[in-house]
Amino acid sequence: MFMTLILLLDSTLRVATPLVLAAMAGLCSERGGVVDIGLEGKMLGAAFVSATVASMTGSPWLGLLTGIAASILLALVHGFASITHNGNQVVSGMAINIVVAGLAPTIGNAIFHMNGDTPALSNAARFTAIELPGAAALKSVPVLGPIYSELLSGHNLLTYLAFVLVPLISWMLYKTRFGLRLRAVGENPEAVDTAGISVQWLRYRAVMIAGVLCGFAGASLSTALGASFIRDMTAGKGYLALAAMIFGKWRPRTTLLACLLFAFTDAVQARLQGVSLPVVGEIPVQFIIMLPYVMTVFLLAGFVGRVVAPKADGEPYVKEH
Amino acid sequence: MSRQNKLPVWVNAGLIPLINLLAAFVVSALVILAVGENPFEAARHIIYGAFGFEEGIGYTLYYATNFIFTGLAVAMAFHCFLFNIGGEGQAYIGGLGIGLVCLYMGDMPFWVILPCAIVGGAVFGGLWAAIPAYLQAKRGSHIVITTIMFNFIASSIMTFLLVEWLKKPGSQLPETRHFADAAYMPKLHEIAHAMGIELAHSPVNISLVIALLCCVAVWIFIWRTRWGFEIRASGKNAEAAMYGGISPARSIMISMLISGALAGLVGLNELMGVQHRLVVNFTNGYGFVGIAIALMGRNHPLGIVLASLLMGALFQGGAELAFEMPTMTRDMVWTIQGLVILFTGALEHMFRPRIEAFFQKSDKSDSASCQGPEEQGDEA
Numbered sequence: 001m002f003m004t005l006i007l008l009l010d011s012t013l014r015v016a017t018p019l020v021l022a023a024m025a026g027l028c029s030e031r032g033g034v035v036d037i038g039l040e041g042k043m044l045g046a047a048f049v050s051a052t053v054a055s056m057t058g059s060p061w062l063g064l065l066t067g068i069a070a071s072i073l074l075a076l077v078h079g080f081a082s083i084t085h086n087g088n089q090v091v092s093g094m095a096i097n098i099v100v101a102g103l104a105p106t107i108g109n110a111i112f113h114m115n116g117d118t119p120a121l122s123n124a125a126r127f128t129a130i131e132l133p134g135a136a137a138l139k140s141v142p143v144l145g146p147i148y149s150e151l152l153s154g155h156n157l158l159t160y161l162a163f164v165l166v167p168l169i170s171w172m173l174y175k176t177r178f179g180l181r182l183r184a185v186g187e188n189p190e191a192v193d194t195a196g197i198s199v200q201w202l203r204y205r206a207v208m209i210a211g212v213l214c215g216f217a218g219a220s221l222s223t224a225l226g227a228s229f230i231r232d233m234t235a236g237k238g239y240l241a242l243a244a245m246i247f248g249k250w251r252p253r254t255t256l257l258a259c260l261l262f263a264f265t266d267a268v269q270a271r272l273q274g275v276s277l278p279v280v281g282e283i284p285v286q287f288i289i290m291l292p293y294v295m296t297v298f299l300l301a302g303f304v305g306r307v308v309a310p311k312a313d314g315e316p317y318v319k320e321h
Numbered sequence: 322m323s324r325q326n327k328l329p330v331w332v333n334a335g336l337i338p339l340i341n342l343l344a345a346f347v348v349s350a351l352v353i354l355a356v357g358e359n360p361f362e363a364a365r366h367i368i369y370g371a372f373g374f375e376e377g378i379g380y381t382l383y384y385a386t387n388f389i390f391t392g393l394a395v396a397m398a399f400h401c402f403l404f405n406i407g408g409e410g411q412a413y414i415g416g417l418g419i420g421l422v423c424l425y426m427g428d429m430p431f432w433v434i435l436p437c438a439i440v441g442g443a444v445f446g447g448l449w450a451a452i453p454a455y456l457q458a459k460r461g462s463h464i465v466i467t468t469i470m471f472n473f474i475a476s477s478i479m480t481f482l483l484v485e486w487l488k489k490p491g492s493q494l495p496e497t498r499h500f501a502d503a504a505y506m507p508k509l510h511e512i513a514h515a516m517g518i519e520l521a522h523s524p525v526n527i528s529l530v531i532a533l534l535c536c537v538a539v540w541i542f543i544w545r546t547r548w549g550f551e552i553r554a555s556g557k558n559a560e561a562a563m564y565g566g567i568s569p570a571r572s573i574m575i576s577m578l579i580s581g582a583l584a585g586l587v588g589l590n591e592l593m594g595v596q597h598r599l600v601v602n603f604t605n606g607y608g609f610v611g612i613a614i615a616l617m618g619r620n621h622p623l624g625i626v627l628a629s630l631l632m633g634a635l636f637q638g639g640a641e642l643a644f645e646m647p648t649m650t651r652d653m654v655w656t657i658q659g660l661v662i663l664f665t666g667a668l669e670h671m672f673r674p675r676i677e678a679f680f681q682k683s684d685k686s687d688s689a690s691c692q693g694p695e696e697q698g699d700e701a
Contacts, residue, residue: 037465081667090404090465092667094612095659102655103352110356110648239469246463286481293473300462 006146008267013151013159014225016263018043018217018234020162022241023248023255024169025213031173031250032206033186035314037093038078039214040238041100046071046218048104051118051229052111054125060223063125067223068215074100075211076204083203086316097238105231118222118229127156127224158220163256165213170252182206186310189317199317217241236293243296250310258299265292328680334619338665340672342617342631345664349657356648363642363649370641371634377641379510379523385626385633386525386590389532391611392629393539394584396620400543401576402556403457407450407468408584409608410475415446415585417479419592420487420497420599427501434504438593439531439586446585447578449475454577458570464577472608483601496600506593528590535583536622542579552576584608606655613658616666632658 022039029036046067054063074096081092105116112118135153138145173179185192185202193199221237222229240262248255269288276282350360371381391408398405405411418441426434453467483495507527510520543549555562555569556576562569591603610632617631618624639654664671 077663081663085668085670087667087670089667091612091616091662094406095663095667097659098609098662099656099659102652102657102659105652106352106356106650106656109650109652116650116652236469236473239466243466243470246466284481284485286477286484290474290477293470293477297456297462297467297470297474300466301456301460 002143003146003150006150008264008271010151010154011267011270012260012264013155013163015266016259017156017159017162017220017225018237019241019244019259019263020166020256021158021213021217021220022238023244023259024162024165024252025210025217026242026245027248027250027252027255028169028173028182028213029206029210030245030313031186031310032182032203033189033310033312033315033317034079034082034203034207035089035093036078036207036210037090037242038074038096038238039093039210039217039241040234040236041093041097042071042074042211042214043218043221043238044097044104044232044234045074045100046215047222047233048100048108048118048218048229050215050219051121051222052108054223055119055121055228058122058125060121060125060127060219063223064127064215064219067219068212071215071218072208072211075207075214079204079207082316083200083207086318089314089316101232104229108229108231116231121223121227125223126227127158127220129154129156130160156220156224158216158224161216162220165216166252166256173252178205183310186312189312189315193317193319199319203317240292240296243300246309247296247299249308262292262296265295328677332676332680334621334624337669337673337676338617338619338624340676341664341669342661344668344672345657345660348660348664352656352660353649353653356653358646358648363646366642366645367635367638369638371638375521376523377637379521379525380637380640381630381633382509382525382529383523383590383595383633384636385629386529386532386594387587387607388610388614388629388632389536389625390586390590391584391608392614392618392625393532393535393611393622394580394608395611395615396618396622396625397539397543397580397583398576399615399620400549400556401552401572403454403573403576403580404465405450405468405577405580406465406612407453407471407581407608408611409604409606410468410472411446411449411581411584412587412604412608413472413475413479414449415442415581416588416592416599416603417482418442418445418585419588423500423504423593424487424497424599427504429503431503431505431507435506438504438589442585442588443582444585447582450577450581450584451574454574457577458573476602480601483599487599489598494600497598499598500593504593505597506589508594524595526590526594528586528594531586531589533626535586536626539579539583540622548572548575584611610658613662613665616662616669 022043026036026039049070050063050067053066054060078092078096081087082089108114108116108118132153135149139149173183181192181197181202185199189199192202221233226233241259244258244262245255247258269291272283272288273285353360353363370377372378391412394408394411395405419438422438422441423434426437449471453464453471456462456467457464480495487497488495489498509525510522513520543553551562551567552572552575554565555567555572559569587604587607592599596603614625614628614632617628635654635657639651642649643651
């Protein structure tokens with residue numbers, strides 16, 4: 001029972017990696033007042049570019065870098081539409097999702113002729129598991145041993161990065177001058193403008209940070225957790241991340257918890273498949289698959305208390321003259 | 322902001338969307354070029370495939386029928402300032418309603434089945450949209466997120482039903498048995514044949530007429546009824562509407578119910594017209610295309626018909642293109658669609674200041690300008 005729980009939590013951390021990164025991306029963007037439905041597309045784009053470059057060069061690092069670059073590029077498109085031209089931010093995000101869903105397999109097909117997927121990566125071209133020091137030695141220690149060597153050790157670099165980034169982002173948002181301005185521009189852009197600070201430039205930086213984080217998230221999907229790009233491999237993770245962010249009320253720590261909760265449900269659903277439970281018997285696989293989505297709807301339907309979005313979230317800022 | 326009113330209607334509703342569309346096509350051409358194909362040749366295949374021969378035109382109209390339904394659905398919600406991304410799921414669940422009617426009323430004549438199927442699709446689709454609408458109206462949960470989640474949930478439920486309950490006995494495929502002949506939607510070439518005119522065989526059917534009737538009905542509803550006024554009013558300004566005695570919550574419910582009902586009718590064309598059985602994933606992304614349709618058509622039924630024709634041509638032409646140039650798969654059509662949404666929707670203001678400046682210069686009646694420096698300075 002204890003080992004089952006450890007393994008369940010272990011896969012929770014793995015599944016949570018792209019969710020946490022994408023949710024933090026959404027959080028940075030929306031704290032700055034730009035709604036980001038396009039997390040899904042940015043992740044998918046980064047996953048594709050990372051896997052493509054990693055398979056061509058054999059280097060996961062080059063893959064990661066180019067994936068981030070692709071994601072930033074998409075973020076800039078979103079910024080160009082929603083910050084420079086005051087376009088509808090939901091529409092822009094949706095457009096990016098659809099473009100990437102079509103463009104990635106189109107280019108992939110032109111390069112690899114594998115129906116839009118990329119070839120499987122060798123371990124050298126991936127971010128593989130990292131053994132923490134002493135993991136093997138401590139394995140036999142009761143209770144703490146498995147927690148250290150099974151649960152905490154043996155994840156890939158990007159998983160560790162995701163969890164390190166959360167306190168960093170929290171610090172940036174609440175303890176730095178940039179963070180203060182970022183939050184201000186999401187609440188009251190007029191005040192920021194009056195103080196002589198450029199609303200546009202701040203918001204561009206917010207969406208670019210989101211681009212970088214989505215780049216990490218996408219690379220983690222195709223070069224760390226998986227070993228190739230598969231069409232539509234994000235499978236709604238960008239939307240789940242967005243839901244986690246709302247559920248976490250646009251705060252890093254609570255958003256992290258929400259992501260872990262979603263990831264835990266996902267890990268449970270993967271384990272429940274084909275298992276016969278007492279009383280109810282075997283639950284049909286389709287119902288298990290929809291568990292995270294149903295839970296999202298339930299949670300957002302007001303079991304979280306009052307949710308207050310950043311005041312200027314989604315509002316284009318039009319300067320008065 | 323009154324500056325939108327300064328432009329003549331044909332510029333606002335015709336020229337600007339056309340320029341945006343052109344920009345989307347230019348970028349698409351660049352993508353095709355980057356993949357190593359000739360964009361002009363690709364365009365030729367698309368246009369020939371969509372309009373070059375009678376059967377192609379029929380297919381274009383058949384796709385357009387789906388898009389009219391989903392486009393109207395998105396537009397209906399847009400008038401209440403709601404972003405209904407759930408058209409896909411609503412069409413899917415609506416198809417369940419239509420499928421059940423056709424499966425269990427097969428021994429009735431067509432003129433009994435048709436109204437029942439319309440009601441079935443509309444009720445199932447409408448109720449599927451009503452849950453996110455209720456959650457938005459009463460619990461304040463974001464309709465964009467909930468409708469997306471409901472797409473995933475609908476997909477799971479339908480797979481479950483088709484695999485476990487509705488599957489044809491003895492079959493491995495997740496699909497039902499075929500409908501009775503009486504539940505087949507008459508195709509236009511069959512009707513033409515009965516009247517002595519020979520048309521090429523294509524799947525376009527009576528649903529097209531139903532879709533066009535829906536356009537008229539939506540126009541009347543939005544601009545000529547009290548409920549339509551209430552929906553537009555609470556969409557524009559919920560607080561002002563409340564002072565006027567309009568309940569925004571009720572407007573949300575009404576507009577989403579109708580929106581879901583319209584999306585639910587896709588099954589008339591797709592299931593009764595073509596598949597003649599309930600199959601997995603028959604919605605095929607039509608619900609998402611509805612977003613592009615509504616944006617391009619400026620949420621007006623007439624615009625939606627034109628935009629649907631364009632997208633229908635793109636779908637049918639795209640199929641022809643995939644046949645002629647194997648690297649240009651369905652994904653390419655998907656990319657073009659995304660670009661169309663980007664340029665006609667999110668970037669709709671990109672060329673506007675320049676076009677406005679052009680028309681104001683030729684007008685000379687207007688000296689006051691409220692354009693920001695960032696708008697004048699951009700190099701688009």
